[in-house]
Amino acid sequence: MIFEHSDETRTWIARVQRFMDEHIYPNDELYHRQEREGDRWKAVPIVDELKAKARAEGLWNLFMPPHSGHVHVDDTFEFEGVQLSNLQFAAVAEILGKVGWASEVFNCSAPDTGNMEVLMRYGTRAQKDRYLRPLMRGETRSSFLMTEPAVASSDASNIETRIERDGDHYVINGRKWFSSGAGHPRCDVYIVMGKTDPTAGPYNQQSMILVDPKTPGITVERMLPVFGYEHEAHGGHAQVLLENVRVPAGNILLGEGRGFEIAQGRLGPGRIHHCMRIIGACEVALEMMCRRLLSRVAFGKAIAEHSVWEQRIAEARIDIEMCRLLCLKAAYMMDVAGNKSARAEIAMIKVAAPRIACKVIDDAIQAHGGAGVTADFGLAELYANNRIHRITDGPDEVHARTVARLELRKYANAAPGQAA
Known part of the structure; x- marks a missing residue:
């Protein structure tokens, strides 16, 4: 392994550092003031303003590594971002990590990064058009619903949420928590993990499905503070109840048993x-x-x-x-x-x-x-x-x-x- 960054990587480091110096650090106080003002659960205005600047400068979706099968939606949008390698992004992400809210400005914040990669790797074209496109444009946010309060979720085979086929739909029942991002007003999709076949092998019981947060039967029961901090601007961490939530069968990711x-x-x-x-x-x-x-x-x-x-x-x-x-x-x-x-x-x-x-x-x-x-x-x-x-x-x-x-x-x- 060569420890010295390549010329290309140094260029990206310089571009990101320049943006941080010109736009992120000078607006840190403003961010925290806007975060405290008005509705607690909101998009912070300065973040939206700087997101537009970052995207205009091409400092956008830096986390998405190259994938096979380059996909174009239209002349102005690519699913794959700028295609930094993981090694290149490591150097950039360290810089972003110095300010807690910086990653969102570059559309590189969790849980959206992982969810975008899921949609990129495993989503159908229809799923990408509906959910991935607005996520990668920074217009929406997302949440990943895996952990459950009633079981030791460190062993994911314990997860009890059921995803049952009913004609052209799946019906979901279960309770999730620490669903990061679910409290954001722009959260547009949940990726939910649950069991479609409890009789299958331990690693073939689970599936993942895309769920619109506005679907009937979904209740955000409470937001979970972390040492007293609720992380409102980032969408917080929600406890979510799903009761007979009906989702189109076409929302299943990759197929049953692939969770x-x-x-x-x-x-x-x-x-x-x-x-x-x-x-x-x-x-x-x-x-x-x-x-x-x-x-x-x-x-x-x-x-x-x-x-x-x-x-x-x-x-x-x-x-x-x-x-x-x-x-x-x-x-x-x-x-x-x-x-x-x-x-x-x-x-x-x-x-x-x-x-x-x-x-x-x-x-x-x-x-x-x-x-x-x-x-x-x-x-x-x-x-x-x-x-x-x-x-x-x-x-x-x-x-x-x-x-x-x-x-x-x-x-x-x-x-x-x-x-x-």
């Missing part, structure tokens, strides 16, 4: 996108920690000069560099060998990045003393936004299990005491 296949195709890229952004958040926390420690004096010298803080700063820099390299390796493996071959690398970075973020942000909070746990510096929210990633897209324990099993498999057939 696990789709989930693996969706979650691999989604997991690493989170990790790319997390590295940017770590850099922000480390910078804030250093600036605070240099600006305060205790016991006759700058706090930064006390050995305990020198140790914490050094560990933070070491951890971030290790994390970045592992993330780049995972992205590289996805590009050159495919998502399946990068399974171990994706699992490793999915464990490492959120853990390191929690540690670095926690140290930054400690450096700010009492101010760190207030809303004044944004560190409490930064911690909340990143702590959740130890659970989203599969908890640490599941990914560690994957890594362990892949490691043990290397030696399973070796004689006792022998190297494989």
Whole structure:
């Protein structure tokens, strides 16, 4: 693997950084003011304004990697975006991750990125025209309904929501939660995972289907706060009840029993996108920690000069560099060998990045003393936004299990005491 970015990648980095410097950072205060004004569940005006600028500059749908079968809808729209590789997008996503709302400006925010990839990879032409086109134009938002409150959803075979065929329709019954984005006023589609055949093999029972949020029988029961933050501008995290929800049979994705296949195709890229952004958040926390420690004096010298803080700063820099390299390796493996071959690398970075973020942000909070746990510096929210990633897209324990099993498999057939 060559660690130096290509000339093309450096060009994209420069273009995105320039946009951040000219439009995102100067409008951060305005964003938070508009976020607090009026209706809590809304599209923030400055985001819409900057989305138009980003799209006009070609900084749009950067996350979508190249796919076979280039598809055109009309002269001005392509399903595939600018086709950065995963490795290229890793460098860009780190920059976006430094400001919590920046990704949406470039139409690169979760859960829409994963949902767009699902529609791109597995959707029919009709499904793409109806749902993917407006998503990739940034006109709508989406939600992914997989996790359920009544079961341990870390094992997706436990999911109980039923999707039953009834003539030309499917009827859906179940309760989902942590349905990110479902509270956004522009949410236009749910991708729902449930069982179509409970008698099939454990990995052939599940299917995914596209559901219009306005369909009768859908109730958003409540919005779930994360450490007290509801993430209104991002659409929050909803608990959704589906009671006899009738959906046209043509809304099934790929076919019955293909839910696990789709989930693996969706979650691999989604997991690493989170990790790319997390590295940017770590850099922000480390910078804030250093600036605070240099600006305060205790016991006759700058706090930064006390050995305990020198140790914490050094560990933070070491951890971030290790994390970045592992993330780049995972992205590289996805590009050159495919998502399946990068399974171990994706699992490793999915464990490492959120853990390191929690540690670095926690140290930054400690450096700010009492101010760190207030809303004044944004560190409490930064911690909340990143702590959740130890659970989203599969908890640490599941990914560690994957890594362990892949490691043990290397030696399973070796004689006792022998190297494989």
